[in-house]
Amino acid sequence: MKTETVTVDLDNRSYDIMIGPQLIARAGALIAKRLPHVRAGIVTDSNIGALHLPELEASLKAAGIASTSIIVEAGEQSKNFPTLETVVDHLLAARLERNDIVIAFGGGVVGDLAGFAAGIVRRGMGFVQIPTSLLAQVDSSVGGKTGINTAQGKNLLGVFCQPQLVLADTDILKTLPEREFRAGYAEMVKYGLINQPDFFHWLEKNRTAVFAGGKERIQAIATACRSKAAVVERDERENGERALLNLGHTFGHALETATGYNAARLVHGEGVAIGMVLAYQFSAWLKLCSAQAAGQVEAHLRAAGLPTQLEDIAGSLPDADTLMNSIAQDKKVSNGALTFILTRGIGKAFIARDVPAAQVRAFLMEKLRSPH
Template sequence: MNDGGTNSPVKVVVGLGDRAYDILIGSGLIARAGAEIAARLPGIRAAIVTDENVAAAHLDALTQSLESAGIASTAITLPAGEKTKSFAHLQDVVDGVLAARLERGDAVLALGGGVIGDLTGFAAGIVRRGMNFVQLPTSLLAQVDSSVGGKTGINSPHGKNLIGVFHQPRVVLADTDVLDTLPVREFRAGYAEVAKYGLIDRPDFFAWLEKNWREVFSGGPARTEAIAQSCRAKADVVARDEFETGDRALLNLGHTFGHALEAATGYESARLVHGEGVAIGMALAYRFSARMNLASPDDAARVETHLREVGLPWRMADIPGTLPDAERLLGYIAQDKKVSRGALTFILTHGIGQSFIARDVPSSEVLAFLRENHPG
């Protein structure tokens, strides 16, 4: 596999007909962003949406790259953190784009992690009834998951990502260099989404991660390999089921439990970030599958061992502070987007790499399971 060197990024294509787009993965892509964007969207102006932390590290480099390619830009800088995915900050972005007098054919660029990508994509999808959108993900989680596939949105007090639209980017530029400065907790959180792809339907990839995760963390070819494999896995699913009417829901392995835990902690990143919620959620999904006699307890133990080995939380007891009771947690689960006509839908498993969509899961079974696994 290409090692993602400066002159030769790995390319993954998301095949959506005339809306197909490239994911480029490699070193130096922020410096090359202007040229890559100008080649696809000639003559545009742009708004860059970012957060305070990312702006300090990467905004100047991106602005210079755009300028060198003849792209005039304006920057909209927001606070960092999950709470930025709100109506108030959506309005900040929309107003900033309109104040810059950008036209429908111009572009809105997301420079940041999943929060910035989701919020910016939503704004791009609704301003002037849809503007061009470019993803420049700066976290591992965003590079392997949230920047790919066109899901955008903001959170509600009722739950996570309940307000949004599908709006595909024109290109995704995943600069692997930026991951070198990522705090280890954020890198681990992104790694949960990498492991997810193996656990959904790529058991060989999960086994590879069990052997090579240290090299993924330390950087180099193994990191680029893991990102590219994750993007291919997601691109394949998105091309089959763009609007999540079928098996795209498999990408939500761990998310039904995870989103409920995020809502239960009030989206306080000091307690739980999204990838950590997914890690705990995947462990719970495997344990719940074993409880329902769908999978072997050995598979659940294998997942928990790997998550623990890389330093991720894997049980509700790993979340600092107190959690709402099991009944409240079930209430958050009932708000999940995968609920249909009140019936609970989970992504469960028959084993490593054998996930499936389980509809009409009895709430009584889920409640009993939550009580058994609640740290209180």
């Protein structure tokens, strides 16, 4: 199968996203070609490390790239200060220099954590993303956002640190648990719902083929990456249009905080799936879009095996006021006013500033009382 290449055009900081099979085996050669004479600090998690780290280390060694590996515990709980400190200490102890690279070899958690470390060690090291989950391949590995969580909320600390290369090996997705693949699919659907209705309708027809693998999967990942690249090129630091990529995330992040980032209850992509349904339902509640559009989004995500309702989350949820506290702490708040990504229909998302908190609270109270 052919490798697709998507370029993120940021002038002298532009980089390629390569999408296709067997890229881990070729990683050393691909990195050495673009970034000669570097050494590498590989950051990975306990799951990916056990399955795939030897192949990556061998690939780097064959290309003459010396590396050291740092393995963190798998899961959202690793996006915290203590783990960041551990990663930074290992990079410094290995005497890696500013012109060397940090390789994020894992899903979104590893990418966010390793990218944050790369952005702050020696005031900025080189950075390469090798995303191993569908979610990371279509979303978090592209665009340079990094960060960790705090008790106050998700991703509230971080830096912008653009990678110099992204290698999205589609073969590695074969070892991804089905639940994690579905979670990543939610982020893929997001691009269609923001401003590409044709892509959403293509996914409605080709979802089964995307899940099965093959050329449709590569095509879907490349389309998602092109969508994100285009937005990042126009608004790298989220001063305007890039906020559209947060469709579903304000509700989703509040639900992740409410569940204590407990992956047994909710993983990020599942939070986004419920959040996108809530965003469409809230838009319909505000008479901005039709209930039919909201129903179409829910039906597609549910057909993909994703949770779409608050009642789909195991265990009890806090009340509307507690969820509102999380929403008010979210990064999409400006001068105390709530900013939401709302929609006028499939592929017609827009940034709504100054959304009255009372309306959000009333909507949430209604959903908590009667999920349907």
